[in-house]
Amino acid sequence: MSLLLLDIKTVITLLAIGNICVFILISAYSYQYKNRTIWTFVLGKLLQIIAFIIMLLREILPFTLSIFLSNTLLLIGTMIECIALLILLKSLTANVRKAIIIVTLIGLFSFYSAILFYNFENVRIAIVSITIILLVAFPVRAFYRNCKTSILQCIMLILYSAIALSLLLRTYNALVISTDVTLFAENEYQTLAFLTRFIEMLVGSIGFILLVKEQTDVELTRMAMIDELTNIYNRRAFIQRADALIAIELKKKSPLSFIIFDIDRFKGINDTYGHDVGDYILKEIAKVISNVLPKGAIFGRYGGDEFVVLVPNCNSAKAIQLAETLRVTVLQHPFQHISTACTLSLGIATTEATSTISLDRLYTNADKALYQSKENGRNQVHAIRL
Template identity: 80%
Template sequence: MSLLLLDMKTVISLLVIGNICTIILISAYSYQYNNRTVWTFVLGKLLQVIAFTMLLLRDILPFTLSVFLSNTSLLIGTMIECIALLMLLKCLTTTVKRTVFIVTLIGLFSFYSAILFYNFENVRIAVISITIFTLIIFPVYSFYQNRKTSILQYIMLILYSAIALSLMFRAYNALFISTDVTLFAENRYQTLAFLTRFIEMLVGSIGFILLAKEQTDIELTRMAMLDELTNIYNRRAFIQRANALIATELKRKKQLSFIIFDIDRFKGINDTYGHDIGDYILREISQLITNTLPKDSIFGRYGGDEFVILVPNCNRDNAKQLAEALRMAVLHHPFQYISTACTLSLGVATTEVITTISLDGLYKNADKALYHAKENGRNQVYAMSF
C-alpha cells in the first residue's frame, strides 16, 4: 500500500489528539505568564479540535449539522490562530483585524450559501480551502516582512507558505480534478491535505511557542539594556557598548570624542515643579538628543540628570560643534509645564593619542571639562583634548 493511502479516520483522530496535547502543553507553559496572545492561540486550536471532532462524528450526527458545525468552527478557529500570530508579530492593526474578520464572514457566508443552494462536497471543500488560504496569507505576509529578524521567523514563513499552497491545490483538486473528495475517501490527495494539517498543527504550535519565547527574550534584553524612564541605554549597557566601540576605533586608529552633560539647576526644577515634571524633562531631553546625534553614536544615562555620549571618528572641533548643537536644541525647545528655560552644561573630551585609551580615561577628562563649563557660568560647552 502506498504511504499516501492512509485511513482518513486515523489521520483525523491524530489531528484531534495532537491538537488536544498541544493545547494542554501550551496552557501549562503559559499559565504563569497570563499571555493574552498565547491564550488567543489556544482558543483557536480549541475550536479546531471541535471542528475535527465533528468530522469524526459525521456518521453519528445529522449530516447537515456536522458539516455546519465542523466547518464553522474550523474557519473561526483558523481566523483566531492567524490573529494570534499577527499579535505575536505586532502586525495586528485595526485595519488588518477588520480585514481578517471580513474575510472570515465572506467565507462563512459563501459556505452557508453553498449548503443551501449548491450542496456538493467539492464546492464546500473549495470554499473552505480558499477562505483558509486567504486567512493564512496575512501571517505569511507578516513573516515575509519580518523574515530578516530571525531564522525561526524565516522557517515559519516557509511552513505557512507551504500550507497556503497545499490549500490552493486542495481547492483546485476539488473543482477541476475528477478525484473522490468525500471526507473519508482514501486517495493520495485527501491524505496529503490532512497530513499537511497535521504538520501545521505540530510544527506550527512548536514554532508559535518558540516565537513567543523569542519575543519574551528580546523584551527582557531590551529591558535589561534600556533606562526605564528615558528609553536610552542605561549605565551598564552604555559601558558594554562603549568598550566594544573603543576597541574597534583603536584598531582603526580613529579619534574618539566623549560628551558628558547634565541639566543646569535640575534639583530646582524638581523642587519647584515636582518630580513628575522632572521626569518629563528627562524624557523630552533624551528624545531631543537622540534625534540630534549621529546614528553611530552611543547615548546613555549614567544616573540622575547625568548623560554620556560616545562619538566615533570625531575630532575635537566636530565634537564641540555637536555639543553646541545639542545645547541649542534643548535651549530653544518649548518645554511644557515650566516657565523657565531649560539649559545644559556640556563637557567634551577628545583623544589625541589613539594607541591607548579607555572609557574611564574618556569619562574622567570629559568630567573635568564639564566642571569648567559649570564654573564658567553653565549653559555652555567646554572642550578639551588629551
C-alpha cells in the same frame, strides 16, 4: 501504492488527538504565566479540536449539522489562531483585525450559501480551503517582514506557506481534477493537505511557544539595556557598547569624542515643579538629543540628569560643533510645564584611538571639562583634547 495515499479518517483522528495534547500542554503553560496571547491561541486550537471530532462523527451526527458545525468551528478556530500569531508579532492593527474578520465572515457566508443553494462537496471543500488560505496569508505576511531578524520566524513562514500551498492544491483537485471528491476521499492532494495540517499542529504549536519565549527574551534584554524613563541606553549597556566601539575604532586609528552633559539647575526644577515635571524634562531631552545625534553615536543616561555620548570618527572641532548643536537644540526647545528655558552644560574629551585609551579615561576628562563649563557660568561647552 503511493506513499501519499493515507486513510484520511486516521489522519483526522491524529489531528484531533494531537491538538488535544497541544491544548493540554499549552493550557498548563499559559495558566502558569497568565499570557492572554497564549490563551487566544489555545482557544483557536480548542475550536479546531471540536471541528475535527465532529468531522469524525459525520456518519453518526445529522449530515448537514455535522458539515455546518465542523467547518464553522474550523474557520473560526483558524481565524483565532491567526489573530494570536499577529498579536504575538505585534502586527494586529485595527485594519488587519477588521480584514481578518471580514475574510472569515465572507468565507462562512459563501459556505452557508453553498449548503443551501449548491450543495456539492467539492465546492464546500474549495470554499473552506480558500478561506483558510486567505486567513493564513496574514501571519505569513507578518513572518516575512520579520524573517531577516529571526530564524524561528523564517521557519514559521515556510510552515504556514506550505499549509497555504497544500490547500491551494487541494482546491485545484476539488474543482478541476476530481470534482466528485469527498472529505474522506483518498488521493494525493487530500493527504498532502491534511498531513501539512498535522505538521503545523506539531511544529506550529511548538513554534508558537518558542516565539513567545523569543519575544520574552527580547523584552528582558531590552529591559536590561534600556533606561526605563528615557528609552535610551542605561549605564551598563552604554559601557558595554562604548567599550566595543572603542575596540573597533582602535583598529582604524580614528579620533573619538566623548561628550558628557547634564541639565543646569535640575534640582531646582524638581523642587519647584515636582518630580513628574522633572521626569518629563529628562524624557524630552533624551528624545530631542536622539534626533540630532549622528549615525553611529552611542547615547546613554549615566544616572540622574547626567547623559553621555560617544561619537566615533569625530575630531575636536566636530565634537565642539555637535555639542553646540545639542546645547542650542535644548535651549530652543519649547518645554511644557516650566516657565524658564532649559539649558545644558557640556564637557568634551577628544583623542585618537590608541591602546592607552579607555572609557574611564575619556569619562574622567570629559567630566573635568563639564566642571569647567559650570564654573564658567553654565549653558556652554568646554573641551579637552587628550
